[in-house]
Amino acid sequence: MSSDNPGLAIEFRGVNKWYGSFHCLTDVNLQVERQAVMTIIGPSGAGKSTMLRCINHLERIDDGEILVEGQLVGYREVGGKLKELSDGQVAQRRQGIGMVFQRFNLFAHLSAIDNVAIGPIRVLKTPRDEALDQAAILLRRVGLAEKAASYPAHLSGGQQQRVAIARALAMRPSIMLFDEPTSALDPEMIGEVLAVIRDLVGEGLTMVLVSHEIGFAREISTRVVMMDGGLVIEEGTPAQVFGAPRSERTQAFLSKVY
Amino acid sequence: MDFRWDIFWKYLWPPSAFQNPLIERGFVLTILLAVTAETIGVLLGLLGALALLSKRRALRGLATVYVTYFRGTPVIVQLALIYFGAAAIGLYGFPSKTIGFITLSGAIQAGIITLGINEGAYLTEIIRAGIISVDAGQMEAARAIGMTNNAAMRWIVLPQAIRVILPPFGNNFNGMMKSTSLVITIGALELFGAYQEVNGVLFDPFELFLACSVYYLALTIAWSWVQGRLERRFGSPDQRIFKPRSDGFGPRRRVTGTAGGAEMVPAEGRLPRRHGVAP
Numbered sequence: 001m002s003s004d005n006p007g008l009a010i011e012f013r014g015v016n017k018w019y020g021s022f023h024c025l026t027d028v029n030l031q032v033e034r035q036a037v038m039t040i041i042g043p044s045g046a047g048k049s050t051m052l053r054c055i056n057h058l059e060r061i062d063d064g065e066i067l068v069e070g071q072l073v074g075y076r077e078v079g080g081k082l083k084e085l086s087d088g089q090v091a092q093r094r095q096g097i098g099m100v101f102q103r104f105n106l107f108a109h110l111s112a113i114d115n116v117a118i119g120p121i122r123v124l125k126t127p128r129d130e131a132l133d134q135a136a137i138l139l140r141r142v143g144l145a146e147k148a149a150s151y152p153a154h155l156s157g158g159q160q161q162r163v164a165i166a167r168a169l170a171m172r173p174s175i176m177l178f179d180e181p182t183s184a185l186d187p188e189m190i191g192e193v194l195a196v197i198r199d200l201v202g203e204g205l206t207m208v209l210v211s212h213e214i215g216f217a218r219e220i221s222t223r224v225v226m227m228d229g230g231l232v233i234e235e236g237t238p239a240q241v242f243g244a245p246r247s248e249r250t251q252a253f254l255s256k257v258y
Numbered sequence: 259m260d261f262r263w264d265i266f267w268k269y270l271w272p273p274s275a276f277q278n279p280l281i282e283r284g285f286v287l288t289i290l291l292a293v294t295a296e297t298i299g300v301l302l303g304l305l306g307a308l309a310l311l312s313k314r315r316a317l318r319g320l321a322t323v324y325v326t327y328f329r330g331t332p333v334i335v336q337l338a339l340i341y342f343g344a345a346a347i348g349l350y351g352f353p354s355k356t357i358g359f360i361t362l363s364g365a366i367q368a369g370i371i372t373l374g375i376n377e378g379a380y381l382t383e384i385i386r387a388g389i390i391s392v393d394a395g396q397m398e399a400a401r402a403i404g405m406t407n408n409a410a411m412r413w414i415v416l417p418q419a420i421r422v423i424l425p426p427f428g429n430n431f432n433g434m435m436k437s438t439s440l441v442i443t444i445g446a447l448e449l450f451g452a453y454q455e456v457n458g459v460l461f462d463p464f465e466l467f468l469a470c471s472v473y474y475l476a477l478t479i480a481w482s483w484v485q486g487r488l489e490r491r492f493g494s495p496d497q498r499i500f501k502p503r504s505d506g507f508g509p510r511r512r513v514t515g516t517a518g519g520a521e522m523v524p525a526e527g528r529l530p531r532r533h534g535v536a537p
Contacts, residue, residue, distance in 0.1 A: 058398060087406050095404035105399035109417050119403035122413055164399075171403050 008067070009034045009175055009206035010055055015064035017050060017230075024050050025061070026230040032223070034174075037207045039217035041241075042227035043253060048210040049102075049179050051227070055208070056097045056177065057090050068097065068175065095123065098168030102180040104160040106152040112163045113139060113148040116170045124171070131170075138166040142196050158189025162196050169200075176200065178209040214258040218242050226250045266465035269456065270472055284452030285473060291369055291438040291448060292477075296431050298374025303381025308411075310386050321382060328379035334440050336376055341368035341444040365446035369438070377434055384426045388419035421493050428485035435477050449473055 010032035017025040024047045032038050040048045053059040054066055057074040066073040074090060075082040085093075107115050116135035120126035126134075139145050142162040152160055161181060168176060178197065182190040194216050200207065201220050211217055217224060217238065224241040226234040226249070234247045242258070245251045268274045269281070276282040309321035328336065341364070344350045352364030392415050400410035439450040447455065453470040457463050502510050 056402060058401065087408075091401065091404050091406040091409075094402060097402075099399075099402040101395060101399060101402075103395055105393075105395035107396060107399070107414055107418075109414075118413060119405075122409055123404045167399075167403065 007034055008032065009036065009069060010208065011065075011067040012051070013065045013067070015051075015054065015061050015066060017047075017054065017059070017061050017063075024230050025054075028064070028230075028232055030225065030232060030235075032206060032208060034206055035204055036222045037201055037209070037220055038223040038225060039209045039211055039221040040225045040227055041211070041214065041217060041253070042233070045229075046227040047230040048227050052099075052177050052179050052208060052210050055175075056094050056099055058099075068093070091123075095171055096173050097175045097177060098171060098173035099177045100161070100164050100168055100179065100181050102183050104152070104157070104164045104184070106155075106160050106164055106167070108152050111149050111151055112144060112155065115152070115163055116166045119167065119171045135166070135170060138169055139163070141199075142166045143192070156189060157185045158192045161185065161189075161193045165193075165196055165200075173205070175206045175208070178207070178211065180210050180212065182211070182213060212257065214242070214254070226253065228253070262462055262465050265460065265462045266469055269453070269466055270469040275469070278452070278456065280447060280452035280455055281449070284447060284449040287366060287447070288435070288438050288449040289477070291366070291373065291441065292431070292435045294370050295373035295377055295438075296434050298370070299377025299381050299430075299434075302375065302378025303385045306378060306382030307385035307389060310382060311389060325379045325382050328376050329383075333373070333376055333437055334443055337369065337372045337440060337444050340372045341365060344368075363446060365441065365444045366448075368444060369441035369446050373434065373437060373441075377430065380430055381427065384423055384430070385419070387426075388421075388423035389415060391422045392418045424485070424489050424493055428481070428488070431485075432478050432481055435481065436474060 008031050010030070012028045012030040015025055015028040016023070028047075028051060030051075040051065042048055050059055054061050055068060055073065060074065071093065072082075073093070075084055076089075077083075106112075107118065110118060113132060113135045116138055117128075117131040120131040120134065121128055124131075136145065136148060139148050142165055144159060144162055144166070147155060147159060147163075152163070155163065165181075181197065182193050185193065190213070194213065197207075197209070198216075198220055209217070209221075221238050224236060224238050225232060226241060226245070226247070228249050234241055234245060234250045240246075241250065242254065245254060269278075276285070306321045306324060309317040310325075312318055341352060345352060352368050354361060354363050355367060356362075389411075396414050396418065397410055400414040401407070405413070438448055441448055442451040442454065450470060453466050457466045460466065502508070
């Protein structure tokens with residue numbers, strides 16, 4: 001089942017997900033255009049992170065479909081029926097989608113530069129020297145060239161997250177997903193990470209962020225989505241959602257956090 | 259007291275002790291038994307751990323039965339079951355096998371197999387514990403950059419699991435080196451068996467078994483040293499550096515392993531192997 005609109009990077013169609021009896025995603029319909037910068041806001045437990053993690057199949061959906069660049073996520077169609085993709089096939093699709101986690105999840109046994117290079121080396125089969133050169137360039141780009149040999153345990157949270165962004169970029173994805181990238185950071189380090197993210201806008205990447213940084217979202221987003229209780233409450237441009245929210249829940253949420 | 263120093267020394271000092279072919283062969287066999295059984299154990303342990311962690315119930319069930327039986331029965335019983343039992347019911351007679359210039363008796367083969375399978379059961383649990391000790395986020399991040407589950411295990415999870423696995427693994431291998439002595443119950447003559455034979459002639463058990471002990475000590479102490487080196491190389495930062503305790507217990511400086519000084523963690527870069535820094 002290919003997308004009706006091939007210009008869409010990501011599409012959610014009638015997506016539902018349950019954790020046991022808890023309905024964590026309810027009839028989610030969403031369209032993310034290519035090169036859009038979409039921020040998803042909302043209270044905790046709204047399903048924002050879950051929705052993000054369904055995009056690269058780290059979580060399974062129970063109903064509906066998700067399409068990434070026109071291809072179904074997690075399944076393929078064989079003669080009208082859905083067949084689950086193998087681990088190898090899912091892994092391959094993930095190469096085009098980069099993810100940055102709230103808790104960084106840097107590989108603790110590898111130095112910063114090895115963290116960035118290991119994806120290209122082991123997954124893309126890039127020659128080691130070439131991968132390390134590219135990794136050095138990416139680390140310089142996020143401002144951590146001198147920390148290349150450092151281990152994650154010796155890096156601050158902000159530094160770790162910047163390495164994590166470099167690690168995701170190393171796979172040359174067309175879509176970048178950010179799951180509350182600054183929520184686990186001390187206030188003084190939030191700025192340096194947001195600067196790196198801001199720097200990525202305009203590079204041609206499709207970016208989807210889940211974030212509580214309303215000011216930042218307002219600044220860089222082309223699209224904002226407000227979620228609560230597993231539902232998409234409101235969607236629009238930053239000016240619409242932040243400036244003139246239609247829904248009461250959006251208004252209530254924004255008045256509390258912004 | 260009537261301690262025969264001449265007997266003790268004769269059967270302790272390798273050049274003279276190894277003149278007795280039983281002792282020489284026994285020492286080699288003990289090492290052979292321990293190393294090959296441990297290797298089998300590691301392979302089975304890895305498979306068993308992955309089976310226990312598998313989504314498939316049949317695999318989990320099989321691994322559980324395996325672990326339960328071999329950790330739940332004495333090694334000596336397992337040896338009898340596999341060596342005497344298999345032959346008695348016509349399953350396998352354990353004939354002697356010759357590879358090149360080495361002849362291994364059926365009992366030695368059975369000993370290697372039994373000790374290996376037994377060790378595999380313990381290592382299954384040890385390796386499983388090591389794998390689940392690695393934060394789940396590591397696996398997620400590995401998958402997010404496009405690694406398959408197998409690749410993620412190989413490059414991300416297992417290397418970190420080794421830190422948790424090494425100490426109990428080392429402990430187990432220490433035990434294995436001593437458990438090899440149990441094969442005398444199925445008629446294999448390794449180090450202990452050799453000294454028993456000598457005692458059957460000389461009747462000086464104290465001197466002989468004291469000398470025998472020293473050989474086992476040599477093996478276990480040598481392994482302790484190797485284990486220490488492995489932990490320093492592959493272990494977690496706690497295992498690799500030495501920090502004086504804040505509660506005042508223990509030495510202020512590490513007394514072995516470095517050039518006499520406490521190692522400090524540098525601000526960045528690889529941890530040093532041998533740096534003496536006075537606290």
